[in-house]
Amino acid sequence: MMALVVTISAIIAQGQNQRSGKYAFLVGSGFLCDSTDSPACPVTAKAAQGESYEFSGAGRFDEESKKVTGAGTYTHKLSNGRVVEIGVWTADELVSFVSYGTAPGALLRERHASEKMLPDPRQAKVRILSEPLPAGGLALFRIELQSTTGGARKAILQVNCALGNVPPEHSIEGVQLSTEGNGGEFSESGSGRVIFLAMPGGVMSPTDGTGPQSSVVSHE
Numbered sequence: 001m002m003a004l005v006v007t008i009s010a011i012i013a014q015g016q017n018q019r020s021g022k023y024a025f026l027v028g029s030g031f032l033c034d035s036t037d038s039p040a041c042p043v044t045a046k047a048a049q050g051e052s053y054e055f056s057g058a059g060r061f062d063e064e065s066k067k068v069t070g071a072g073t074y075t076h077k078l079s080n081g082r083v084v085e086i087g088v089w090t091a092d093e094l095v096s097f098v099s100y101g102t103a104p105g106a107l108l109r110e111r112h113a114s115e116k117m118l119p120d121p122r123q124a125k126v127r128i129l130s131e132p133l134p135a136g137g138l139a140l141f142r143i144e145l146q147s148t149t150g151g152a153r154k155a156i157l158q159v160n161c162a163l164g165n166v167p168p169e170h171s172i173e174g175v176q177l178s179t180e181g182n183g184g185e186f187s188e189s190g191s192g193r194v195i196f197l198a199m200p201g202g203v204m205s206p207t208d209g210t211g212p213q214s215s216v217v218s219h220e
Helices: 002-018 030-034 104-109 111-116 121-129
Strands: 022-027 043-046 052-062 068-077 083-102 133-147 152-161 174-179 194-198
Touching (some): 022 030, 022 152, 043 174, 068 133, 152 194
Antiparallel strands (some): 022 052, 022 194, 043 052, 052 068, 068 083, 083 133, 133 152, 133 194
8 A cells, every 4th residue: 555655646746747837726615625624614714803704615727827717605704703794706817826836645635536546556647647636825816705785896815725845934724815995904814725726737648657648638
């Protein structure tokens, strides 16, 4: 078993240079919600005075073009827990993204990812490099908050996934929010999980295992 883990990790590392610069992301949603750790869904951004925003959603972006598509739901609560606003958020623009690198260990730990591993090492080589890899990073998205009452406003959503080579100052995973106007700053990351998934830029040959094929897997 240990040999298989080492082999898979080596294959994943070999494929890191084939990443396409395109990412998917989950914010307190999807398979993250199956975690047995502390509450993973939704993800909370808190203000100093105790107010909070809870987020769930998903999307994808292109690191080079800055294009992003993403959406989800949010709930705004006062410090006493009373809900004052609920609505939908949509991502308009990728402001910036700093990658911490892919994290093969996260792939091996996730139950859903481990279920996809095949017993045949030749098949595993193809499968792993043709699927998204968990990755860490810090992304800033320009989003719109659309309340169910009809109001809308712009904000910046910071998403930090603490996987890979994480800088000490960004060791806490989660989200933060800065709203335009008098909406306030929610600069404390509360509970919840987020993750980036690096999309593959190529696959290994399924026959001889000698190297990557020229074809590229499309995720459009």
